[in-house]
Amino acid sequence: xxxxxxxxxxxxxxxxxxxxxxxxxxxxxxxxxxxxxxxxxxxxxxxxxxxxxxxxxxxxxxxxxxxxxxxxxxxxxxxxxxxxxxxxxxxxxxxxxxxxxxxxxxxxxxxxxxxxxxxxxxxxxxxxxxxxxxxxxxxxxxxxxxxxxxxxxxxxxxxxxxxxxxxxxxxxxxxxxxxxxxxxxxxxxxxxxxxxxxxxxxxxxxxxxxxxxxxxxxxxxxxxxxxxxxxxxxxxxxxxxxxxxxxxxxxxxxxxxxxxxxxxxxxxxxxxxxxxxxxxxxxxxxxxxxxxxxxxxxxxxxxxxxxxxxxxxxxxxxxxxxxx
Amino acid sequence: xxxxxxxxxxxxxxxxxxxxxxxxxxxxxxxxxxxxxxxxxxxxxxxxxxxxxxxxxxxxxxxxxxxxxxxxxxxxxxxxxxxxxxxxxxxxxxxxxxxxxxxxxxxxxxxxxxxxxxxxxxxxxxxxxxxxxxxxxxxxxxxxxxxxxxxxxxxxxxxxxxxxxxxxxxxxxxxxxxxxxxxxxxxxxxxxxxxxxxxxxxxxxxxxxxxxxxxxxxxxxxxxxxxxxxxxxxxxxxxxxxxxxxxxxxxxxxxxxxxxxxxxxxxxxxxxxxxxxxxxxxxxxxxxxxxxxxxxxxxxxxxxxxxxxxxxxxxxxxxxxxxxxxxxxxxxxxxxxxxxxxxxxxxxxxxxxxxxxxxxxxxxxxxxxxxxxxxxxxxx
Numbered sequence: 001x002x003x004x005x006x007x008x009x010x011x012x013x014x015x016x017x018x019x020x021x022x023x024x025x026x027x028x029x030x031x032x033x034x035x036x037x038x039x040x041x042x043x044x045x046x047x048x049x050x051x052x053x054x055x056x057x058x059x060x061x062x063x064x065x066x067x068x069x070x071x072x073x074x075x076x077x078x079x080x081x082x083x084x085x086x087x088x089x090x091x092x093x094x095x096x097x098x099x100x101x102x103x104x105x106x107x108x109x110x111x112x113x114x115x116x117x118x119x120x121x122x123x124x125x126x127x128x129x130x131x132x133x134x135x136x137x138x139x140x141x142x143x144x145x146x147x148x149x150x151x152x153x154x155x156x157x158x159x160x161x162x163x164x165x166x167x168x169x170x171x172x173x174x175x176x177x178x179x180x181x182x183x184x185x186x187x188x189x190x191x192x193x194x195x196x197x198x199x200x201x202x203x204x205x206x207x208x209x210x211x212x213x214x215x216x217x218x219x220x221x222x223x224x225x226x227x228x229x230x231x232x233x234x235x236x237x238x239x240x241x242x243x244x245x246x247x248x249x250x251x252x253x254x255x256x257x258x259x260x261x262x263x264x265x266x267x268x269x270x271x272x273x274x275x276x277x278x279x280x281x282x283x284x285x286x287x288x289x290x291x292x293x294x295x296x297x298x299x300x301x302x303x304x305x306x307x308x309x310x311x312x313x314x315x316x317x318x319x320x321x322x323x324x
Numbered sequence: 325x326x327x328x329x330x331x332x333x334x335x336x337x338x339x340x341x342x343x344x345x346x347x348x349x350x351x352x353x354x355x356x357x358x359x360x361x362x363x364x365x366x367x368x369x370x371x372x373x374x375x376x377x378x379x380x381x382x383x384x385x386x387x388x389x390x391x392x393x394x395x396x397x398x399x400x401x402x403x404x405x406x407x408x409x410x411x412x413x414x415x416x417x418x419x420x421x422x423x424x425x426x427x428x429x430x431x432x433x434x435x436x437x438x439x440x441x442x443x444x445x446x447x448x449x450x451x452x453x454x455x456x457x458x459x460x461x462x463x464x465x466x467x468x469x470x471x472x473x474x475x476x477x478x479x480x481x482x483x484x485x486x487x488x489x490x491x492x493x494x495x496x497x498x499x500x501x502x503x504x505x506x507x508x509x510x511x512x513x514x515x516x517x518x519x520x521x522x523x524x525x526x527x528x529x530x531x532x533x534x535x536x537x538x539x540x541x542x543x544x545x546x547x548x549x550x551x552x553x554x555x556x557x558x559x560x561x562x563x564x565x566x567x568x569x570x571x572x573x574x575x576x577x578x579x580x581x582x583x584x585x586x587x588x589x590x591x592x593x594x595x596x597x598x599x600x601x602x603x604x605x606x607x608x609x610x611x612x613x614x615x616x617x618x619x620x621x622x623x624x625x626x627x628x629x630x631x632x633x634x635x636x637x638x639x640x641x642x643x644x645x646x647x648x649x650x651x652x653x654x655x656x657x658x659x660x661x662x663x664x665x666x667x668x669x670x671x672x673x674x675x676x677x678x679x680x681x682x683x684x685x686x687x688x689x690x691x692x693x694x695x696x697x698x699x700x701x702x703x704x
Binding site: 025051056057059061062063064065066067068069070071072073074075077092093096097101102103104105106107108109110112141142144164165166191192193194238240241242243244272275 | 463679
């Protein structure tokens with residue numbers, strides 16, 4: 001099986017969907033002639049031309065809203081945010097329009113749009129380029145949001161997102177773009193709303209999404225090697241819809257849970273998951289639910305400090321040891 | 325107490341009658357069949373009576389939220405929408421009743437929507453500000469000032485993408501021109517030759533703030549120049565002028581895929597919304613009365629059609645009587661309609677869930693309180 005990067009997996013997904021469906025087009029800043037700020041769309045403009053790959057000026061509100069209007073008319077726009085942090089400039093179009101026109105029209109419209117781009121800290125660029133807004137998106141009924149952690153999931157979730165009839169926000173990660181995984185050739189579709197056990201274990205469960213999954217896999221190796229503790233790692237993949245069943249099953253299996261995310265803690269995704277477990281699996285728990293999040297301050301610039309800010313394997317291990 | 329700043333717009337309303345004479349000769353008007361001319365008048369009357377009746381229904385407590393009435397601006401919606409062709413589309417802001425009626429939506433579904441009834445055009449999920457009828461190419465009713473302007477752009481972009489010779493009429497108020505979304509849209513429309521026509525309905529006031537106190541520059545549409553977009557200032561109370569000059573913009577959009585910015589000078593008689601109890605804080609009673617007496621679009625167009633021999637007292641009376649009957653039937657329909665069942669709270673959120681629930685994985689709705697919800701019945 002070929003080893004390909006997370007970036008290449010996304011590129012393949014986009015190319016396959018553009019080739020498959022004439023209604024799919026990509027729009028964003030530097031996506032076409034420049035080949036993408038992070039090269040996710042590299043080569044696509046040369047291959048598919050200016051109708052399918054559209055370079056937009058720096059106007060997130062304008063082209064996010066354009067995407068909503070075009071999607072209502074039956075097109076399938078894939079709108080790139082150079083960073084998800086920049087989506088805040090156009091949030092009105094996402095929350096007030098993409099998420100709600102279907103409801104407010106009594107089901108007469110749909111908005112089959114994808115909004116995609118990196119959403120992560122850890123890159124030494126300061127707060128304005130380091131936001132992780134998956135909890136804002138997940139808070140809004142009408143929107144869907146996925147956070148792939150591997151190349152396989154990046155490809156499969158992106159293709160599923162483009163084919164979905166609702167607006168799907170795909171949150172990628174610049175620190176993962178260059179990482180390689182084995183990905184089989186051919187069609188891959190990862191359904192939205194389906195979590196995945198990335199490592200089976202019996203002593204405790206890590207529940208994570210996005211790059212935090214990778215952190216948890218590293219923590220699990222340390223726990224096994226140094227402490228003989230066998231951790232399970234559940235990758236949510238999709239935040240909304242959420243695979244609640246998989247969460248409850250892993251809790252019932254291990255009875256101990258550490259929730260890990262690169263989000264800030266207050267009202268983070270894991271707050272909802274903690275509430276779910278407390279509500280529906282209380283009797284399964286042998287220890288309090290623990291959370292590991294990004295440290296609760298604006299994302300700091302200084303690299304050594306930022307490295308501490310995000311969840312690290314050692315912090316995850318230390319937290320796990322408090323309940324094992 | 326400080327004196328209210330009543331810097332009333334001084335639009336070319338005073339020339340409205342004269343403009344009707346001049347633009348009567350435009351082919352789009354001179355070639356119009358007599359019954360279609362009468363229909364223009366009829367539709368304005370229908371909107372006026374619908375709005376007057378809506379106010380009473382609101383005062384009876386049957387309409388919630390906000391109610392933004394269109395009285396005084398009827399020639400804009402009726403004139404522009406009367407030109408719509410097979411591939412043309414419409415999107416507007418929250419003062420949307422006039423446009424909804426002008427594109428042919430049924431008064432019953434509108435009145436029911438305002439009353440939050442299941443038979444409303446949006447099943448009671450949108451309300452007064454969010455009328456929709458994609459079937460009639462009407463894409464809403466949007467509540468955030470200027471928020472619809474990129475959507476109008478996207479609708480027109482899709483027409484071009486699909487190779488259709490059409491345009492999108494995107495309406496906005498004079499207050500919306502100061503929103504960034506609008507300027508981004510203008511730039512993109514010009515940059516990519518998108519067949520969108522932005523129609524500023526300039527009624528002189530963004531809520532309680534006069535144009536003079538909110539917008540720099542005297543001519544709002546002139547802002548288009550910076551983007552290299554064709555623009556025009558139009559007497560929005562002259563039916564023939566509205567039609568003639570909108571037609572030019574539509575031709576430019578359909579044939580050359582070029583955007584246009586039109587500024588329609590008009591006036592609203594009611595407050596920004598019905599909650600705007602003291603409209604006199606920002607304008608005088610005399611100002612409102614002057615507009616009603618001298619520049620009313622319905623009165624002006626009535627005079628035109630009488631001169632043309634198409635209307636007389638008997639016909640006018642019949643038109644009003646029929647409109648009144650239609651409005652009353654709409655109120656009756658709304659009054660007698662049920663509110664949606666509780667289960668409707670969770671439909672129309674996700675297309676996937678509505679259309680193929682068995683193919684959807686994962687939880688889409690959280691903390692649903694399903695048992696509580698199932699136990700609830702809405703009183704008829």
